[in-house]
Amino acid sequence: MAETPEHRLPPGETPMSLGIRGLCPRCGKGHIFAGFLKLAKRCDHCGLDMSFADPADGPAFFVMSIVAVPVTIFAIWLELGYEPPFWVHLLTTFPLLIISSMLLLRPFKGWLVCSQYINKAEEGRFGPRQPPPQA
Numbered sequence: 027m028a029e030t031p032e033h034r035l036p037p038g039e040t041p042m043s044l045g046i047r048g049l050c051p052r053c054g055k056g057h058i059f060a061g062f063l064k065l066a067k068r069c070d071h072c073g074l075d076m077s078f079a080d081p082a083d084g085p086a087f088f089v090m091s092i093v094a095v096p097v098t099i100f101a102i103w104l105e106l107g108y109e110p111p112f113w114v115h116l117l118t119t120f121p122l123l124i125i126s127s128m129l130l131l132r133p134f135k136g137w138l139v140c141s142q143y144i145n146k147a148e149e150g151r152f153g154p155r156q157p158p159p160q161a
């Protein structure tokens with residue numbers, strides 16, 4: 027696949043370096059977020075149309091996969107080591123789970139949006155039927 031100038035990252039940048047900072051994949055200066063997780067309609071610097079961006083549940087999947095193991099290990103360690111009442115888990119494990127997930131969601135979403143841009147990833151579509159290959 028030939029890379030067009032439209033889909034090049036700024037020099038020295040990667041989809042991850044731009045995405046975790048929430049910066050536009052085309053210019054590297056504008057912002058891709060209009061809220062905490064809501065994507066902007068256009069880059070506020072270069073005007074890149076962000077309609078291509080649809081990471082769906084990708085960020086949530088990565089964050090759940092990353093956060094679940096250490097938080098579960100912490101909960102088991104706390105339970106087996108101290109046998110605390112349930113409310114201690116509500117005050118320690120539950121906030122740890124929520125806060126660590128919230129901290130990672132935005133960088134992961136930014137990274138996936140920038141990766142979508144550079145890889146021209148889009149939803150699969152059905153095209154016209156192709157004749158079967160001749161044997």
Ligand SMILES: [Zn+2]
Nearest residue numbers: 050053069072
């Ligand atoms: Zn831009």
